[in-house]
Amino acid sequence: MQLEALRLVNFRNYSEQEVAPGSRLNLLLGQNAQGKSNLLEAVYLLATGRSYRGAADAEMVRWGAAGFAVRGRVQRAYGEVLLEVAYQVDQRKRVRVNGTDVRRLSELFGYLTAVIFSPEDLQLVKGGPAHRRRFLDLELAQIDPAYRQDLIDYQQVLVQRNNLLREGGAVSAASASRRLGPRLDLGQLEVWDEQLVTLGARLHAKRARAVRALSRLAAEAHRRITAGRETLRLAYLAAAGPGGRRVEAEGEGAESTPEAFRRRLAEELERVRPLEARRGMTLLGPHRDDLLLAIDGAEARSFASQGQQRTAALALKLGELEFMREETGEYPLLLLDDVMSELDSGRRRFLLEAAGERAQVFVTATSRRALPAGQEERAQVFTVEQGKIAPGGEPLSEAGTV
Amino acid sequence: MLYAEPIARLIGEFSRLPGIGPKTAQRLALHVVRMPREQAQSLAEALVAVKDRIIHCSICGNITENDPCRICTDPGRDPAILCVVEEPKDLVAMEKTREFRGHYHVLGGAISPMEGIGPDDLRLKELLPRLASGEVKEVVLATGPDVEGEATALYAARLIKPLGIRVTRIAHGLPVGGDLDYVDEVTLARALEGRREI
Numbered sequence: 001m002q003l004e005a006l007r008l009v010n011f012r013n014y015s016e017q018e019v020a021p022g023s024r025l026n027l028l029l030g031q032n033a034q035g036k037s038n039l040l041e042a043v044y045l046l047a048t049g050r051s052y053r054g055a056a057d058a059e060m061v062r063w064g065a066a067g068f069a070v071r072g073r074v075q076r077a078y079g080e081v082l083l084e085v086a087y088q089v090d091q092r093k094r095v096r097v098n099g100t101d102v103r104r105l106s107e108l109f110g111y112l113t114a115v116i117f118s119p120e121d122l123q124l125v126k127g128g129p130a131h132r133r134r135f136l137d138l139e140l141a142q143i144d145p146a147y148r149q150d151l152i153d154y155q156q157v158l159v160q161r162n163n164l165l166r167e168g169g170a171v172s173a174a175s176a177s178r179r180l181g182p183r184l185d186l187g188q189l190e191v192w193d194e195q196l197v198t199l200g201a202r203l204h205a206k207r208a209r210a211v212r213a214l215s216r217l218a219a220e221a222h223r224r225i226t227a228g229r230e231t232l233r234l235a236y237l238a239a240a241g242p243g244g245r246r247v248e249a250e251g252e253g254a255e256s257t258p259e260a261f262r263r264r265l266a267e268e269l270e271r272v273r274p275l276e277a278r279r280g281m282t283l284l285g286p287h288r289d290d291l292l293l294a295i296d297g298a299e300a301r302s303f304a305s306q307g308q309q310r311t312a313a314l315a316l317k318l319g320e321l322e323f324m325r326e327e328t329g330e331y332p333l334l335l336l337d338d339v340m341s342e343l344d345s346g347r348r349r350f351l352l353e354a355a356g357e358r359a360q361v362f363v364t365a366t367s368r369r370a371l372p373a374g375q376e377e378r379a380q381v382f383t384v385e386q387g388k389i390a391p392g393g394e395p396l397s398e399a400g401t402v
Numbered sequence: 403m404l405y406a407e408p409i410a411r412l413i414g415e416f417s418r419l420p421g422i423g424p425k426t427a428q429r430l431a432l433h434v435v436r437m438p439r440e441q442a443q444s445l446a447e448a449l450v451a452v453k454d455r456i457i458h459c460s461i462c463g464n465i466t467e468n469d470p471c472r473i474c475t476d477p478g479r480d481p482a483i484l485c486v487v488e489e490p491k492d493l494v495a496m497e498k499t500r501e502f503r504g505h506y507h508v509l510g511g512a513i514s515p516m517e518g519i520g521p522d523d524l525r526l527k528e529l530l531p532r533l534a535s536g537e538v539k540e541v542v543l544a545t546g547p548d549v550e551g552e553a554t555a556l557y558a559a560r561l562i563k564p565l566g567i568r569v570t571r572i573a574h575g576l577p578v579g580g581d582l583d584y585v586d587e588v589t590l591a592r593a594l595e596g597r598r599e600i
Contacts, residue, residue, distance in 0.1 A: 103586075104586065104588070106586070106587075106588060107586050110587075144587075145586065145587040145588050145591075146587055146588050146591035146592075148588075149588040149591075153548075153549050156548070156549045156550075157549045157553075159516055160514060160515050160516055160549065160550070160553070161515070163515035163516040164515035167515060167518070185520070187521070187557065187560065188513065188515070188520060188521065188557065190556075190560070191513070191553040191554075191556035191557045191560070192515075192553060194556055195549055195552055195553060195556070
């Protein structure tokens with residue numbers, strides 16, 4: 001797929017800007033704080049309706065303006081799609097697909113898909129489980145709207161259930177005889193348990209399946225980056241063991257069907273109940289799962305060097321790119337925010353050769369030298385300066401080879 | 403104060419209504435200022451009449467002027483089937499279908515621990531005595547499709563099932579008359595999940 005035209009109005013530091021990106025490699029050149037990342041943020045907004053930097057809608061409005069609008073024209077194998085995300089201060093965000101308002105944000109998903117890679121993605125390897133869950137959730141939500149709705153429902157069930165565990169629930173005449181400890185009303189807890197395990201099993205099945213594919217694809221990318229010297233393995237760890245302990249979703253003793261997993265979750269949930277009642281929180285389920293990354297059998301989070309962790313993060317992102325291609329039939333956009341400076345020339349070359357041949361890529365950099373030799377002739381270059389984007393590169397004196 | 407006290411007070415009252423912000427409240431209040439006195443009088447009387455004359459039906463919990471309400475006393479309705487809804491507006495929605503000819507039970511909300519609403523804050527305890535006579539053969543749970551509505555339906559089902567009464571849940575469905583490719587994926591996925599044999 002390809003983003004053919006992009007228009008920003010009062011978005012971040014852009015007042016009004018149109019861009020016509022090239023079909024493959026696009027290099028956004030500029031000093032810091034000129035608006036390079038803002039442009040990637042706008043592209044990602046069209047894909048997911050949200051900022052990849054976690055910014056609130058109001059934060060993306062240009063200073064002094066009353067709202068923003070981002071519009072894009074996307075070329076897909078099946079035809080052209082017009083997307084628009086607009087926001088007015090104090091109003092709901094408006095999303096349009098082909099000129100028609102959509103009721104739910106999830107209806108925007110799938111027209112434009114994007115993979116973002118920024119320096120913070122090192123946290124996927126180094127950071128806590130929440131980073132990896134978010135990574136899986138964003139990837140799946142883009143290609144599977146039903147997943148996104150299940151996730152929203154699951155989170156709501158979790159809030160309600162945790163409230164009940166903390167507060168115990170008002171004494172219910174109908175189930176007063178079935179109480180756990182002095183406070184907790186079991187009759188009420190069970191109706192939340194039922195939804196927790198049903199939605200939880202659905203999320204689990206989709207995440208575990210995605211990790212299976214991702215493991216294969218990321219391992220392949222990793223093998224090529226390290227020239228076969230190291231082996232990356234991914235495994236999905238489900239918080240469904242005794243007491244909420246994480247267990248590998250694959251391999252021995254793992255459930256083969258969602259229904260079997262649902263039963264297991266329900267059984268463990270019943271067992272962990274006294275502990276949950278004491279702690280006042282839900283200890284089992286996908287909100288506590290993790291994704292294991294192991295290099296040559298050792299957990300990358302604890303045992304890998306900084307360089308190995310960078311390579312693992314890169315392999316994971318390239319795996320995501322290929323996974324989304326397998327699922328949707330077309331390559332998503334690859335947005336590379338300021339990662340060129342973090343990678344050595346060999347990894348830079350690999351990244352741009354692996355992705356740049358097939359996907360539309362947007363790269364931000366402060367210098368054209370960020371691109372490996374041989375790549376810059378292929379790149380469509382844009383200069384970003386104080387909220388203005390102009391086609392063409394930096395002055396000849398600095399560009400040298402052009 | 404920019405407005406005279408009676409106007410400021412009216413703006414304050416309007417802005418306490420759901421969905422009314424300060425701007426709209428101001429517009430409504432200034433509109434009332436321009437109204438003929440009779441119209442303002444009529445509005446005020448309508449407001450008070452709702453409070454004076456509208457009560458909850460002692461059988462089904464719907465809002466009504468007469469107790470029991472029109473539906474509960476209608477001899478043309480099927481007493482064997484009872485539809486459980488969250489709010490009076492849901493009852494009205496069901497009535498508009500003109501498909502359902504049984505009786506209703508209005509709960510007055512849904513279970514929501516985060517808002518401190520438990521089963522005993524709903525009209526669930528009034529539901530069981532209505533089922534005791536054995537006249538009701540089926541209870542249709544038509545609470546909302548969100549997780550709170552689902553929890554309420556599950557809770558009610560657990561109370562009713564031991565009585566040997568058939569309990570059903572309304573389906574997540576597709577809009578009628580449209581093409582499948584216009585339906586959003588979430589609705590379609592849920593409809594697939596709730597598929598039935600034909």
